[in-house]
Every structure is written in structure tokens, then in C-alpha cells.
Amino acid sequence: MAQSMITAAEAERMIFDQVQEFPMHEVLLEQAFGGVLREEVLADRDYPPADRATMDGIAISHSAWKKGLRKFLIEGMQQAGKAPLGLKDLHSCFEITTGALLPDLCDCVIPVEEFEITEGQAVLKNFDQEIKPRQNVHGAGNDYKKNKVLLKSGVVLNPVRIAIAAAVGQAKIKVSQKPKIAVIGTGDELVEIDQKVKPYQARRSNAYAVQAALNRHGYFQVERFHVRDDKTQLRQSLKRLIKDFDVLILSGGVSMGKFDFVPEILIELKVRVVFHKVKQRPGMPFWFGLTEQQKPVFALPGNPVSTKVCTYRYVLPYLLVASGVKQHVQEQVALADAYESTGELTCFFPVRLEFSRDVGSVAKFVSYSGSGNYAALADSDGFVELGQGQNVFENGQQVKFYRW
């Protein structure tokens, strides 16, 4: 490959440039939690649809109070969820519950603490206290008008937005389909986690980590595979997986080692390489390409930290964009310690968040011995990105933060 190595920012841009949006489908609202909305959600009516009480109390006509009345005969109870009644006599009142529509001719609500009921009459405790017209009334159309766009296409359906969709009767809703994702480990030195392991072997942990990260972000159609460092097996397995899955995530086999066949086999299978190698540490041998059907293939370095970092830094953002998310601002955090770099590579460092009363959260570097010791990451909260092109990172500087 003659191309010179690209930066992490360029890699991200090149990945985003290749995004093909996942198709949308209509699902029941309760199946849409955490999904990405692919239509506008409109108000189905003015809200509130009519004047409502915001307190428990009595509803009166303000004109009666203005005329000097301080006792009101109770004509009945206006309950939430019942059709509005109407005053027979302008000088009387209705008891009313929070959320109930105002009875006809009533235009204000006096809270329950401010009167006593004696012999069927509500008597104000303080005759001098001012009662304002429309007090404790939530006016018709005050929150929004019919057909107002309440939710825009491209937002993630968090619990608040789910409630809004429910409130306007969106029992079915259009969201992005979740992709079927294959997570494929490679490496002859790796055995399954329930098997005995020889000194020259290790267990397959990467695919578990990637699957867990995907699950945590709402992608549950994830299957794990392991393929040996054998060209024939790689070719056969990948050929099938490219057909059956929407997104492929490989781990291992992308360095320049003697048994790193992944790029070669992917190219044989007509996966077009978009880039190979990124100016970053860890994760330099990261390879990215697209199948003939434009499905993304992320071939991540097999080093355990590299696999995790690349999953969070590239794969999850791809999935968000492909799901139609319009706005995504990466979380940021202040560095607890300064850092000096050659500026040639983007560096990803595991960090632990600590809280300081003045500055808020700060990120402390968690040291780990390069590639190997992922066990040191047990207490890390995620990693920060120290961008290429900058030499000195001061303590307190805000940097991008990716939470495990």
C-alpha cells in the first residue's frame, strides 16, 4: 500500500464518509427504547386540550370573588378524567382535583389549604388574600399547539422522549433497524474461555469485550466467532459472515506478522480497503473497508487494549451515525495531570475519573504496561484521547473522554 498513514481524525472522517444509513422500521413504542427516531413526532392536539386545574381545591368564577364573595356553595366534584361539569350558579363552586378540566364558567382555582368546608360550603380562611383570575389554571394550548414538532428525526429515544411519544399516542414509531453484528476473533494461540489453557495460549477475551460494549449501547443482535490463522478457514468463514451480517468486527490478524492474513483475505473477498494503519497508539494496525454491498468491516488490532479502544473510538460512533443520529457530542473531561507527547500520534490513555470539588471530574491516567496488562484497567472508567499535532497537554485541559 503506497498511501501514507492517516491521522485518527482522518480515519474517523473517512469512516463517516462511507456510512450507509441502516434501514428504518416501525415498532411498538415499548420496543423503541434507546433506538434512533426516524420520523417527526407531532403534537396530536393542543396541550392542555382545555383549561385545567394545577392544584386540588375549589374552582370558582373570579367575578364572584371580585364581588366580595368569600363562601361558595359546593355544587359537586370535578374530578380529573371526567367531562367538565358547569356551574349552575355563578356564586357557587366545584371541588376540583389536580389535572381536572375547569367546569364551565369557572376560571380560577383556590388551593385546598386556603379554605375550610362547613355545611356544604367552602369558606376562605383569609378573606383579604387576593385571588387572581386564572390562578392555578394551566391554560388550553399553553404547552404546545397541535402539529408542533415535539421530537425531531435523528434523536435517541431516551425515557423522556419515550414519554413524549406515549403522551401524543404514538403507539407505533419508526426507528432505525438494529444491525446484525458479527464479532470475529482470530489467533491460533487463543482458546475458548471454558477450556484449559497451556502456557503458550491465552483465552478469547476480546470478542466478549466487544460484544459487551455493543450490548451496553443497545445492540443485542451480536454473535461471536473465532477463526484460526489459516487462509482457507478465514476465506470460508468471512465469505459466509459477510453475507449473513450487516457489520463485521474482527480482532487480530492485521499487523505485518507472518500469520496476519486478515487484510489479504478481505481483499480477496472484494472488501475494498478504505485505510490500513492509523497514526495512533494503541491501535496503529487498524484496517477498515467496505464489502461490495457497502457493509463496513472493522479489522481491529488484536491487542486487548487496542481492540477496546478502536471499538469505542470508531465502531460505536459509526453505528450511531448509521442509525441516523444527527447530533452526537463526545463527552469531555479535564486531565488531572499534564502530558507531553511527540505530537506524531493520537494517544489513547485509560483513565480513572476522580472528583474534585472545584473542578468537578478529572481524569487520572491509569498506567498499564503497554500492550499486555489489561488487568490494570479493571478500575479505569474509560479512556481519553490526546490528539495528534499537540505536544503539551496541560493539567486541567479538556479532552475527549470515552466511557467503558
Place this chain on the structure above:
Amino acid sequence: MAQSMITAAEAERMIFDQVQEFPMHEVLLEQAFGGVLREEVLADRDYPPADRATMDGIAISHSAWKKGLRKFLIEGMQQAGKAPLGLKDLHSCFEITTGALLPDLCDCVIPVEEFEITEGQAVLKNFDQEIKPRQNVHGAGNDYKKNKVLLKSGVVLNPVRIAIAAAVGQAKIKVSQKPKIAVIGTGDELVEIDQKVKPYQARRSNAYAVQAALNRHGYFQVERFHVRDDKTQLRQSLKRLIKDFDVLILSGGVSMGKFDFVPEILIELKVRVVFHKVKQRPGMPFWFGLTEQQKPVFALPGNPVSTKVCTYRYVLPYLLVASGVKQHVQEQVALADAYESTGELTCFFPVRLEFSRDVGSVAKFVSYSGSGNYAALADSDGFVELGQGQNVFENGQQVKFYRW
């Protein structure tokens, strides 16, 4: 009830004081993602189990280089995942791949970039370059020793910890059981979301929001119910739900209104009240109690914002503690604007996070018309807590932040 109203901090403490830990069970690792670990995960062996190469290259005996040798006959290939070979002649070498164990008698690795292969010999490019003993070797036991505690009981199994558990062969793992949770809406004015709605009716959005919040935090055994404001029906339904579920979350029916029967019926059903009413806005009528079997019953105010706030502020933290989480630090954020309060109540405000280059994330208040207009929360990211007992909150002050 003679008790005086408690603060939000006291409510939290009283809730935590009542926590009964959920039972634990053993599950397959892939079913443990996001769960709370209830055992220690120990190293099953020293790691690395033996000296390993950290680069692709050749493995030699340093003594040979020290004697002046700069060409090494290649005896073979030491591949990762294969039992270690051994030098026949101290002056020769093995090709070696990253992660492979060092062949016997070898003690350093020269990277592939630093030699050329000619006629079966690896010839160093730079005869003067120093080769250090044990260079590019990941020493046996360097990361950790057998039986070291790699994961402590009480941590959440995020993707990094899942990978650690996989790496030490923990194919099955003990985690907290997820509770069965009933989310129960009340209110005769509420109709199902797929039904036509009259002007004096609204749709049942609260239970959807609570269910979505629970799902988002990994609780999937959640069922929604709706009960009418009718004592007989409430009694019957709650009696059954108390038996069938581990946690009950009610929404509505806890104010002092004429049809707010929830506390009365719960007490009839021998649910012991721990508190009713908290000095907070919104959410003052929040009621909390325990069944005879010590199951928690959260009876939240029915106002849509109150229900959501109390779910995040009290229910989710309860579930974390009951799952055995040992450390949980609530996220914090800086206020974008100052705020003045009487200091009598803890105030919860919806906020949108904005990013400033100097300060990082700041929280901007999202205005909504008191109880009603939850549609205004569509673009909020969560809410902040402005604690009781403080009058002035400066801009830039760090406060607790709960993310939707």
C-alpha cells in the same frame, strides 16, 4: 402522620438503610454483561505465564550478540500459540511472532525492521545498534501473579471487566439477580396510548418512561400495569403485585387529593411507611415503604416530571445498592447560570449540557412551565440537584447531575 417532612438527603439515607441485597446467582459470562459481580475474580495463573515476545522479529541469546555476532542462522519459526522450541546452537536464532513464548535459551527479541534475511540468515542492519538483554520481552508474571484479586466483589461488569473475567477462564460467574419490577400507573384520567383521548383525558406516559429508564440501566424484567382510582381495584391489584414482584414503582395517587388512595391502601396491605413527603420540588408527595417481606414500594407523584426525577434520584440508586454495588459516585456538572433559592427545598432542574472549551461541560437550565410541559424536556440531557440548605448557587458551581 405526625412526622415532620424530611430532606432529600434524609430520604436517600432512609431508603439505603432499608436495602435488602438481591440474591446472587451464577450465570454464563455472556449473560453477565452489565451485572454486579458478587464474587472475587482471581488470576488463574501468573501472567504472562512465561516470557513472551512483544514484537515480530527474531529471538536470540543476548550472549551471542555480546560476543560480537551480527548474523544468526534461522533455526525455525516460533509462532504464537505453539509450544516453545529451543535453540540448538546459542549462535543462531528463531523467527518469532508477537505473543509467542521465547524459545529456550533465547532472552531478547530484535524487531523485524532491524534485520534482513539472506540465505537463511538474519543479518542486523546496523551492527553498532545496542541490543539489550530482555528487550521486547514481556517477562513471566510481570502483569500479575496467580491468585491476585483482579476484580473485587461489588463492581459493575463493564466490557473491560468482562474481558478480564474471560481471560482468566471465568466461563460462569456470580452476579446479582435482576429484580422483577412492576411499574404501576394510577389515575382515571389516563387512557392507553393506542386509544382515542377525550379533552379531559391524557395518555399513560409515565409507566413507559419508568420502564425505559429501567431498561436503559439493564433491568429488563419490567412489567407495566394501570390501576383505576378505585379502592377495591387498587387493593386487589396491589395485593397480587406485592406477591409477584420484587420491587414496586407506583406513579400517582399519593397527594392529598380526594382520590389519592395509594398510601391508605398500601398501609392496609401491611406495607410499612418509611416516609411520606420530601422537602423537594418537584416530587414532594413521594411515599416510600416496605412490604412485610421487606420489598421496596416506591409510590411516586404522578406529575410526569416528578415521576422521572424520583425514578433517577431514588429508585435507580436503590437498585444499584441492592445489587451490591460498593462504590457509586454520582456524576457532577458545573452550572452555566447562577440560581437563587429559599434553601428550604431541594430543587431538581432539567438541564441541557453545553460544551465550553475552557470549563468543559456546563449545564443550562431548561425552562418548563412547572408541572405540565414535559414536552419542553425533549432536548434536555438530564437534571441537576440543587441541595436544600443553600441559598445561592453560583455559575460554575459543581452540582449532582442525573443523565436521562
